[in-house]
Amino acid sequence: MNLVIQSALPLSASHYAAFATLVPGPQRVTPDAHAVHIAGVEPSPPAAFVTYCTAHALDYAYLAPGRQLSDFGLLAMDMDSTLITIECIDEIADYCGLKAKVAAITEASMRGEIKDFSESLTRRVALLKGLEASALERVYEERLTLSPGAEQMLAGVRAAGLKTLLVSGGFTFFTEKLRIRLGLDFTRANTLEIVDGKLTGRVSGEIVDAAVKARTLRETCAQLGLVPERAMALGDGSNDLQMMAAAGLSIAFRAKPVVRHAASVAFNHVGLDGLLRLF
Template sequence: MNLVLQGPRADAQVLERVAALASPARVTMLGAHALRAEGADDSAATRRAVGEAAGAAQLDATFIEAGRTLSDFRLLAMDMDSTLITIECIDEIADMQGLKPQVAAITEAAMRGELDFAASLTRRVALLAGLDASALERVYDERLALSMGAEAMLAGVKAAGLKTLLVSGGFTFFTERLKERLGLDVAHANVLEVVDGKLTGHVVGGIVDADAKRDTVLRTCAGMGIDPRQAIVMGDGANDLKMMKAAGLSVAFRAKPVVREQADVALNYSGLDAILTILG
């Protein structure tokens, strides 16, 4: 196994100190803020020790099989809200109604896995009834920002020949704009119903929940003629776990504890482009 350590403010001394806990055969610096420790001990005790030391130093620590590279993969699938972008769009839309605290509390509970996602989305969307649809454009223009490292990550995976999928429990108003803006290959999300320029408080068609996200990843892989093990899936909330488990490599980005604990890679401090360092 290799151990990759990285962090936006990491220095060589701290990286080498944490790497030493895994008794590696060789250590290689990967730029100023990252290190690869080859032949690392990956026993449960060592993983715990490395994890604790890395967390204290604000480093991301990833144990990964030696030799795995981007060339092993054909698809990158990403969640949108709080993964590819920094905000939860529905919370910001609700802010236009003066209801952000109420909606954000439901969103947070759903992302922790404490509420059924479909039921929670129905509740949240209902609170938006009567809001002028122009609020969506305001959220996109004024509040939506890409997560750290997003553009560098996308450039890297595209250069390596991977296709890109944006699959979201959010809304097509945002996913379609991001698809065009970032040159993504496929996007799938919920459709907000708008009548006479106002939100009705309903979603058109089925809700994109955890099962639908997983099915979208599997359907996209089938359409490409690839095995799901050739997919990298990134997410942050409990509704991402099913699609993450279907993939060859799962990446938790600024994720809830229940997601971090089950992912192959957890990025708590680095940007999305940290996956390029991990996969060489």
């Protein structure tokens, strides 16, 4: 296997020396010096290596030799706390003084403590009843920020020929704005019901839960003539697990423990552009 070690900052000579001792093998450094590839490594990291990476905020992953980004045809992404830094529903709730209450439900759902995502979303959206719909625009304009490395990642995957899918348990108001802003190919999310300029506290249509996310990945692959093994899936919460399991490569981004443990790769420190340095 190839071992890929990454840092948010350029790696130093002392890092390379430590790797040579902890995981011997030929080293290939990426042009920006943020990652090093070590070939011919057994996929069982020594305890001292894990301790070193933890102490120095380094991410590491094992990939099959010769794997290239262009081997894939689709990148499927979660939105909230993945492509963007916020949970949109929590920020919407802040405009009616209920952020703490809604955020607690969101956090429990993403950790997998609330098993029924649809029930969790229904509960949270109901708390928004009567809020002026203009709050959605304020969240987008004032609070929504892309995660570090997002635009670089998207540029890189497009250059390699991949299509992009943003599939979210959040809301179409945000996914559609991001589709236009970032040039995404496909989106799927929930629609907040709005009547007379106010949220009704309900979602229209089928709720995008874990099963729907996985189904959307498979359907998009079929539309593109791809087998699901040629898709990558990127997420952070338990609602992403089925989608990630359906893909050929799964990446947990600053994710909940249950997601980190299930994913092929976990990014706890580097930005989303770390995806490009895997290959």
